[in-house]
Amino acid sequence: AALKQYQFDIQVKNVSRLCHAKPIVTVNGMFPGPTIYAREGDRVQINVTNHAQYNMSIHWHGLKQFRNGWADGPAYVTQCPIQTGQSYTYDFNVTGQRGTLWWHAHILWLRATVYGAIVIMPKPGVPYPFPQPAFEYNLVLGEWWNDDVEEVVKQGNQLGLPPKMSDAHTINGKPGPLFPCSEKYTYAIEVEQGKTYLLRIVNAALNDELFFAIAGHKLTVVEIDAVYTKPFTTDAILIAPGQTTNVLVTANQASSRYFMAARPFMDAPVTVDNKTATAILQYKGVPNTILPSLPNLPAPNDTAYALSYNAKLRSLNSPNFPANVPLNVDRHLFYTIGLGVNPCPTCQNGTKLTASLNNITFVMPQTALLQAHYFDQKGVFTTDFPDRPPTPFNYTGAPLTANLRTVQSSVPRLSKIKYNSTVELVLQDTNLLTVESHPFHLHGYNFFVVGTGIGNFDPKKDPANYNLVDPPERNTVGVPTGGWTAIRFRADNPGVWFMHCHLELHTGWGLKVAFVVEDGPGEDQTILPPPKDLPSC
Numbered sequence: 001a002a003l004k005q006y007q008f009d010i011q012v013k014n015v016s017r018l019c020h021a022k023p024i025v026t027v028n029g030m031f032p033g034p035t036i037y038a039r040e041g042d043r044v045q046i047n048v049t050n051h052a053q054y055n056m057s058i059h060w061h062g063l064k065q066f067r068n069g070w071a072d073g074p075a076y077v078t079q080c081p082i083q084t085g086q087s088y089t090y091d092f093n094v095t096g097q098r099g100t101l102w103w104h105a106h107i108l109w110l111r112a113t114v115y116g117a118i119v120i121m122p123k124p125g126v127p128y129p130f131p132q133p134a135f136e137y138n139l140v141l142g143e144w145w146n147d148d149v150e151e152v153v154k155q156g157n158q159l160g161l162p163p164k165m166s167d168a169h170t171i172n173g174k175p176g177p178l179f180p181c182s183e184k185y186t187y188a189i190e191v192e193q194g195k196t197y198l199l200r201i202v203n204a205a206l207n208d209e210l211f212f213a214i215a216g217h218k219l220t221v222v223e224i225d226a227v228y229t230k231p232f233t234t235d236a237i238l239i240a241p242g243q244t245t246n247v248l249v250t251a252n253q254a255s256s257r258y259f260m261a262a263r264p265f266m267d268a269p270v271t272v273d274n275k276t277a278t279a280i281l282q283y284k285g286v287p288n289t290i291l292p293s294l295p296n297l298p299a300p301n302d303t304a305y306a307l308s309y310n311a312k313l314r315s316l317n318s319p320n321f322p323a324n325v326p327l328n329v330d331r332h333l334f335y336t337i338g339l340g341v342n343p344c345p346t347c348q349n350g351t352k353l354t355a356s357l358n359n360i361t362f363v364m365p366q367t368a369l370l371q372a373h374y375f376d377q378k379g380v381f382t383t384d385f386p387d388r389p390p391t392p393f394n395y396t397g398a399p400l401t402a403n404l405r406t407v408q409s410s411v412p413r414l415s416k417i418k419y420n421s422t423v424e425l426v427l428q429d430t431n432l433l434t435v436e437s438h439p440f441h442l443h444g445y446n447f448f449v450v451g452t453g454i455g456n457f458d459p460k461k462d463p464a465n466y467n468l469v470d471p472p473e474r475n476t477v478g479v480p481t482g483g484w485t486a487i488r489f490r491a492d493n494p495g496v497w498f499m500h501c502h503l504e505l506h507t508g509w510g511l512k513v514a515f516v517v518e519d520g521p522g523e524d525q526t527i528l529p530p531p532k533d534l535p536s537c
């Protein structure tokens with residue numbers, strides 16, 4: 001095991017895309033930010049120094065941070081933000097994980113430009129459970145706004161409306177030639193005939209689930225969210241914000257140039273967004289003048305494709321990489337996902353959009369929840385978040401306007417979980433305002449996606465069809481539009497762990513909650529002491 005050290009300077013830099021130049025927040029002046037490389041077992045230290053005018057905090061998305069929530073990063077959950085002129089060192093061990101993850105700002109909407117990939121290689125001498133690729137490329141998918149993103153969000157909030165959508169999607173920060181002034185902002189990779197490549201794909205977009213495909217080439221999925229899968233071949237992958245997917249692609253087509261493309265999956269009955277980001281896969285020796293062809297991507301509302309794609313995902317579950325699915329459940333949670341409209345005297349229209357779990361819109365505290373928990377500070381939060389919604393109803397039936405006004409408490413309400421207990425959480429989409437797909441991310445854990453379905457979850461019938469053998473293990477799961485997803489995990493990581501929709505729009509409206517996982521009895525089952533340089537609020 002080695003010590004890997006990085007310096008992240010948060011700095012504002014002028015960047016130009018789509019004929020628009022604007023100052024953006026960056027790490028070390030890079031957009032996207034630098035890739036973190038480590039090996040399983042390494043210790044990683046990243047010193048973040050904030051030179052920007054915004055408060056900052058950075059989340060290492062998918063790293064479990066065992067007993068070490070101090071290094072997790074969500075502002076006001078595990079730490080107070082790093083203020084202008086201050087530094088904080090994220091110090092963590094990479095234990096029992098290898099694969100592709102990513103990092104991003106976890107405050108305001110700053111992850112619009114503050115993000116990058118994390119590549120964790122297996123321990124020395126440990127091969128991948130698939131043929132060694134000739135080369136590896138990272139493809140980090142994102143979004144670009146011509147306007148200042150924080151201003152866009154502010155305007156939306158004032159009106160009580162969703163902020164305006166991004167102007168482009170991007171691949172490694174580049175929109176590709178289908179957008180204006182983007183010819184020179186086109187990412188390209190070179191391949192050699194007959195060789196196989198590993199693509200590490202990250203969806204860092206703020207609000208869009210994406211389909212991704214390469215013209216003429218099949219993709220073999222081998223890993224999701226840094227967990228190996230049973231390999232399967234597909235024309236297009238579906239990847240939600242927060243998720244990562246590793247695919248193998250073999251250069252076995254005519255020597256030419258091909259577009260790789262990403263476009264949203266949006267099956268909610270709202271505005272359809274079909275902006276297509278492209279990058280180029282180019283065979284060695286082929287001239288740049290050849291016009292590449294576009295892949296066939298599923299239509300933005302192709303729910304059937306999305307469901308059948310997700311149904312193909314399976315844990316590898318091999319002797320070396322067993323899937324330890326909890327077979328018995330100590331604690332059953334059932335959370336409804338709701339969007340709604342609340343009164344808002346300060347908003348231009350008198351109302352604002354809200355989002356809720358079990359009809360509760362989560363409010364953020366003034367100080368960090370993990371500190372409050374560790375130091376037993378009273379009054380910062382309560383632990384009475386309900387295990388189920390206040391009243392059962394036909395969740396996916398006609399919109400129930402009576403239920404639209406969600407409850408907002410003065411302090412955040414958390415859910416307390418016993419150490420090492422096994423938890424099953426069913427996330428149920430509702431039609432309170434509209435049905436929509438929601439990618440849910442849990443900090444501090446991977447979970448097993450044991451079941452999913454359309455319509456209302458039936459606790460009598462649906463568990464009989466769970467996959468408890470090789471369900472996909474991940475840290476972010478798409479709850480289908482008008483449907484439900486059941487996840488299981490063992491609460492063996494003490495701390496305060498955030499769970500939220502990874503659509504920034506919905507997180508901002510309150511679609512989030514945090515779990516307090518209690519300490520265990522053993523010496524190595526408690527939260528580690530906080531680092532000396534932990535920021536204060």
Ligand code: C2O
Binds near residue numbers: 502
């Ligand atoms: Cu990738 Cu709490 O987020």
